[in-house]
Amino acid sequence: MKFAIAQLNPTIGDLAHNAQQVLDAARQADQLGAQVLVTTELVLCGYPPRDLLLRPGFIQAMAQTLDRLAADLPHHLAVLVGFAAANPKARYDGEKPLFNSTALLQGGQVQQVFHKQLLPTYDVFDEHRYFAAGQGPSSFTVPLGDWGLRVGVTICEDLWNDEEFWGGRSYTRNPIADLVAEGVDVVVNLSASPYSVNKAQLRASMLAHSATRFRCPILYVNQVGANDDLIFDGTSMAFNRQGDLVARLPAYQAGLTVVDYDPIARDLHSGEIAPLPTDENEAIWSALVLGVRDYTHKCGFKRAVIGLSGGIDSALVAAIAAAALGPTNVLGILMPSPYSSDHSVTDALALAKALGIAHQTLAIGPLMADYDQVLDPLFAGTSPGVAEENIQSRIRGNLLMAVSNKFGHLLLSTGNKSEMAVGYCTLYGDMNGGLAVIADLPKTRVYALCQWLNQQVGLGRNSAGTLALGALAKGSEGPVAGHGTSPPTLIPANILTKPPSAELKLGQVDQDSLPPYDVLDDILDRLVQRHESVADIVAAGHDAAIVDRVIGLVSRAEFKRRQAPPVLKVTDRAFGMGWRMPIANRWTSEAKLLPLAK
Missing domain, CATH: 3.40.50.620 (HUPs)
Known part of the structure; x- marks a missing residue:
């Protein structure tokens, strides 16, 4: 059978346009003989929708758009579409009003809905503000002759909690391990993972590790394009059971590719592998x-x-x-x-x-x-x-x-x-x-x-x-x-x-006003990116007086950064929505504990 993965560029809030992208991809996948099409996280509304999710009318319109899309898709094709689903328990149990969800559309209807289990709240992510955590494992079956192919469904962060790869867990559960224990044949992941320097390589290493560890093929589909300050590089990938890369879509552009699954070998065949930029610049x-x-x-x-x-x-x-x-x-x-x-x-x-x-x-x-x-x-x-x-x-x-x-x-x-x-x-x-x-x-x-x-x-x-x-x-x-x-x-x-x-x-x-930029940038990298202490920065070879001065300048400039235009994010620590420092702040260096006034 054939899986199609569609790397799409949604615009936040443009439900009709985003749905049309999914429909166009589905028609292309159908022509290529695919049985399953996987799109990206929250593709119907675009990621990240932020406080648009607080508007009931927006959620209702998204549900209506999803139903219309299901009716328009090729009926025999199974299509996974990311959207925000209402949480019926929110009114009674104090839960968040929504789920970050994936709908399985087939036969003109919404057949199943799967919810994201691990909700990131760090850097630019604030998903606990809007979403309740789903309970898994989540899977569906694709009929294949006398038997069915079980496909496990995960959403972005659900893949990022392998304690063997990271050296520890950020969450108590590992949805991939849970799915493998349930006996799925393939894991798919709908993602909206923003770009930062060398992140594509990190994702590939993580996916290869999980595929090898669990002896399970993984298809990873990532959003492409930019929304506000976040840039999404795409670079969607597929790995076989041995952890080998078998397919990859180009970075920085929308696209679709088809990957063959061999039910006898229970593995993915090699497909098209687009080259990645080899230079950081x-x-x-x-x-x-x-x-x-x-x-x-x-x-x-x-x-x-x-x-x-x-x-x-x-x-x-x-x-x-x-x-x-x-x-x-x-x-x-x-x-x-x-x-x-x-x-x-x-x-x-x-x-x-x-x-x-x-x-x-x-x-x-x-x-x-x-x-x-x-x-x-x-x-x-x-x-x-x-x-x-x-x-x-x-x-x-x-x-x-x-x-x-x-x-x-x-x-x-x-x-x-x-x-x-x-x-x-x-x-x-x-x-x-x-x-x-x-x-x-x-x-x-x-x-x-x-x-x-x-x-x-x-x-x-x-x-x-x-x-x-x-x-x-x-x-x-x-x-x-x-x-x-x-x-x-x-x-x-x-x-x-x-x-x-x-x-x-x-x-x-x-x-005249600043240290040489090679000195300044190394201090800033250690302070802003790595969160090193003054002692660590000085131990790296920097003059203590210069370090103290730079730290003071960084603290005093917070009011300016708060009024800056949106900053295109390309590092793990940008001066944007992930940077949340107070303006009225007297912490500029290591704590100097003084006796309290009597």
């Missing part, structure tokens, strides 16, 4: 391009506007936007001030030419003078400082928002994770925007990604065949903006080599 680039594309289109925008400073951050964001939306749909705005260096302007112009994007220059010197005049009575007798510097950033932010409002362009903010962590950014200035594209990339990764990007263009590569880098580089043949006769590039060489600077005063560079 390629994977991150692909994820961010997908994130910008889906956020823009799902929010109803067609074009983007970006402030081009001639620096590395805005250069990378512009390149991502051009790849995601097409160069003709990106507008770069140059806003030089009296403190802007000549190379900032020429570098920004060279970048715009290399990317093939439109650009406009709006000089802000006269506006700065107007602000000085208006504020002079109040600021008289004081020395110029950060307040005056930030006025420049806020002027630029206002101009960019004016362009966004006037033409309906999405403003993409360009700050990186290092700046966001320590507050080296200006509220209502460079933090303005509808999406923070690289705010989960440390500055050192920004440089690495730009260098990788130039290498791909120099080699004439398109990076996984989906990013059209060649089209972006059409204007970059030969020397770029007087930077010599180096190979074709997208990011001008001077942007990669000059010291980073906000250029808000004469001669300013970032390292």
Whole structure:
């Protein structure tokens, strides 16, 4: 028999469109001779639906859409569809009102409903807010001649509790072990697992371990696309009883494949195995391009506007936007001030030419003078400082928002994770925007990604065949903006080599205010990502005074991060919905216990 797995890209709340995707996949699976089609977690409403789940009308409409979908599907095909089901016990027993569920649709009806058993409440997940835990094991039978194939059904987190793989359990139950004990022949998993660096490899290792341990084939189907700050890479996979990878769908794009099950061998045959990105930078680039594309289109925008400073951050964001939306749909705005260096302007112009994007220059010197005049009575007798510097950033932010409002362009903010962590950014200035594209990339990764990007263009590569880098580089043949006769590039060489600077005063560079970025980023990684103590960070070779200063900056900048645009998440610890630090907070270092006042 044949299993079809459909890696779909739902839009949250668009029930009709999401149902149509399932229907289209079912018709394709039927044409390919499949008996069972597996889709993704909560595919009918899109994941994560968050507080839409608190609206009774939304849940009712989802149930009605599910019934209509069941009637429209090929009647002989068994289709597993993720949706949110009402919990009839909630009113009486104090349980949550919903289940995170999977419906088995066949013969024009909902035949069975299975509920997710393990509900994650960590990082970006908050499923206990909405869902009651299901009770298992959950399975159904596919008739095959004189006998039936028993298919065990799990949903995302249900797979992530193998104590042998993780070295311990996060939950008391292991749904896979329970299903195997019940004698299922195959386990399927409907998932919506967000992307982060190297997570695809982690999932593959976990699935291979479970398949080998329990001698049971596993088909894993993951959502693809981006919803708000979360990016889903897809990378759906199938493993045979020996733990061998037998099928894989491409990362970062929707698709469907069919995997054969041999009832005599009681195992899966080898099918199509799509290659994965082999370089971390390629994977991150692909994820961010997908994130910008889906956020823009799902929010109803067609074009983007970006402030081009001639620096590395805005250069990378512009390149991502051009790849995601097409160069003709990106507008770069140059806003030089009296403190802007000549190379900032020429570098920004060279970048715009290399990317093939439109650009406009709006000089802000006269506006700065107007602000000085208006504020002079109040600021008289004081020395110029950060307040005056930030006025420049806020002027630029206002101009960019004016362009966004006037033409309906999405403003993409360009700050990186290092700046966001320590507050080296200006509220209502460079933090303005509808999406923070690289705010989960440390500055050192920004440089690495730009260098990788130039290498791909120099080699004439398109990076996984989906990013059209060649089209972006059409204007970059030969020397770029007087930077010599180096190979074709997208990011001008001077942007990669000059010291980073906000250029808000004469001669300013970032390292006037911050430690070198390689030092800062390592401290931040240990503090934010690994939760290391001050003693551990110092023991790793960092100066104690610098560590204390960085920790203080991170704590004091929380109010800024709370007002930032959504941050595209590419690490396990992003400044987004999974980061829940208090703003009014006096814990900045190791506890210093003082005697209480008498």
